[in-house]
Amino acid sequence: xxxxxxxxxxxxxxxxxxxxxxxxxxxxxxxxxxxxxxxxxxxxxxxxxxxxxxxxxxxxxxxxxxxxxxxxxxxxxxxxxxxxxxxxxxxxxxxxxxxxxxxxxxxxxxxxxxxxxxxxxxxxxxxxxxxxxxxxxxxxxxxxxxxxxxxxxxxxxxxxxxxxxxxxxxxxxxxxxxxxxxxxxxxxxxxxxxxxxxxxxxxxxxxxxxxxxxxxxxxxxxxxxxxxxxxxxxxxxxxxxxxxxxxxxxxxxxxxxxxxxxxxxxxxxxxxxxxxxxxxxxxxxxxxxxxxxxxxxxx
Numbered sequence: 021x022x023x024x025x026x027x028x029x030x031x032x033x034x035x036x037x038x039x040x041x042x043x044x045x046x047x048x049x050x051x052x053x054x055x056x057x058x059x060x061x062x063x064x065x066x067x068x069x070x071x072x073x074x075x076x077x078x079x080x081x082x083x084x085x086x087x088x089x090x091x092x093x094x095x096x097x098x099x100x101x102x103x104x105x106x107x108x109x110x111x112x113x114x115x116x117x118x119x120x121x122x123x124x125x126x127x128x129x130x131x132x133x134x135x136x137x138x139x140x141x142x143x144x145x146x147x148x149x150x151x152x153x154x155x156x157x158x159x160x161x162x163x164x165x166x167x168x169x170x171x172x173x174x175x176x177x178x179x180x181x182x183x184x185x186x187x188x189x190x191x192x193x194x195x196x197x198x199x200x201x202x203x204x205x206x207x208x209x210x211x212x213x214x215x216x217x218x219x220x221x222x223x224x225x226x227x228x229x230x231x232x233x234x235x236x237x238x239x240x241x242x243x244x245x246x247x248x249x250x251x252x253x254x255x256x257x258x259x260x261x262x263x264x265x266x267x268x269x270x271x272x273x274x275x276x277x278x279x280x281x282x283x284x285x286x287x288x289x290x291x292x293x294x295x296x297x298x299x300x301x302x303x304x305x306x307x308x309x310x311x312x313x314x315x316x317x318x319x
Contacts, residue, residue, distance in 0.1 A: 029062070
């Protein structure tokens, strides 16, 4: 195999993973036309078509899928072996990619990493926030952050955050105009601000619990967002009731910019956990991140 074949195979893996030439080219630091030409040359040398291209999507052929699943774990292992060499440096170095929600980023991960990373200038951290349930293995993330209850059993999970809850809130002006619901079922008669879940494309059904009784309520209103912060802003502006993490609106409630509703119906969720594949080798850079995020003496 020629050296250029190795580079071309790496580029193929990126396209097959992203399923998009534009995104893959951006990550590789090359042009879309150069990347497309390189893949065509690779296919010509191998004598098989690796990718099916349409105007809207790119997908591996049967041969391409077989090559991807054969090569990807080997390349990942090589990258891990190379990363482990930085243990011989005076200070940890390397890159760590983490997928997480905007709430986890804002309230848990970034506040803990911010004071630590200054001491490790050679540790590079990419925090990918989009609220989706990503497959960290297929999408080449080193780790992810989720609530403890939603992590697959084949992953190693480390608790990094305390338990928290969602609360229903609205502006005092909205409550004066429309009144306050006394039970979750009454929300169907109110204007509510929806959250669209990126993974499934559907709207989040608000979850409530009281004295062992659980309820899920599908609400309606004028506005829908796919992240939490604009929902809070809309609630402050009087557009309706929002159901958001309490620690993001605690100050607004204390200063009476928002009114807490259905307080006794708000359940607590298991705190955030950092999770990663059990077979993953612990690089020095990843060890720095874990040590910064870990809750001491937590189960």
